[in-house]
Amino acid sequence: MKILVTGGFGVGKTTLVGSISEITPLTTEAEMTQAGAGVDEGLELRPDKTTTTVAFDFGRISIDEQIVLYLFGAPGQKRFHALWERLCEGAVGAIVLVDTRDVEGSFAALDRVERAGLPYLVAHNPFGDEAERWSLEEIRASLDIDAGTPLLRCDARDPGQVRTTLAELVAHRQRLLEQEPVG
Ligand SMILES: Nc1nc2c(ncn2[C@@H]2O[C@H](COP(=O)(O)OP(=O)(O)O)[C@@H](O)[C@H]2O)c(=O)[nH]1
Ligand SMILES: [Mg+2]
Structure with missing residues (x-):
């Protein structure tokens, strides 16, 4: 299942994906060392160079034997529109960090x-x-969040809290699916 992790800049998207992922999360740095190795000659000359064009974070976590979540962290701002269109394809749910x-x-x-x-x-x-x-x-009032939308606290650095939050999202999605008229 594909899950989006979104919110404004610096809300902890990268931290959240990184704190729980079973694979080394794909970050800008990983992108540069792998994709750039041997290709980008300038890289060896400027080992301290880091790019600022972070596209998105990617990580993976197994909730149980049946459910594997693929996490995509992406900023929500308007200028990331094209990225969003792609990321939303096949996504089953989202966490909005505040x-x-x-x-x-x-x-x-x-x-x-x-x-x-x-x-x-x-x-x-x-x-x-x-x-x-x-x-x-x-917070619910400030953001005008619907009464039916779960709102909880989640320290993005704490794998236990992140796991609970993801499980809650999966459960919320399940409840919504069950409410939908069949046929
Ligand atoms: N104090 C505190 N710092 C955090 C927390 N979550 C993330 N950070 C720090 O806040 C900064 C921004 O987080 P980051 O995950 O890069 O935000 P992003 O822009 O949404 O990807 C980083 O330096 C994190 O280490 C948190 O829950 N508490
Ligand atoms: Mg980030």
Whole structure:
């Protein structure tokens, strides 16, 4: 199952994918050393060069023997439109990460998953003291999140919390499927 992990810049998408993936997550760095080795001659001359054109993060996690999740971390901003079209193909659900230091930063991502018609949940990645001043209900109100959309806290650095969040998304999707009229 393909799952999108989205939200504004710096909300913890790369961290979330990296904290739980069973394979080395594909990151910009991996892309550069593998794809660029032997091809990009300039690379050896400038070993400190890092590209800023991060496309997306990719990782994999087995929830149980039957369910394997492929995680795609991608920014939700407007300018990543073309990337989104591709990433949404075959996706079964999304996690929208929220950072309370920049709640509005996740609006674009929310808008996208809504429009894509993807089952999704919202996860508050708590950064620092600021995060504790926000209740989940305040976050729900600020982002105008539907009552039926799960909202939970998830420290992107904590594999246990990330796993719980992913399991909740799979369960949420299942509930939505069961509500749909058959035939
Ligand atoms: N304090 C704190 N830092 C975090 C948390 N999650 C991610 N970070 C840090 O925040 C920065 C941005 O995270 P990153 O995953 O790169 O964000 P992305 O832009 O959404 O991919 C990194 O330096 C992370 O180590 C968190 O839950 N708490
Ligand atoms: Mg990132």
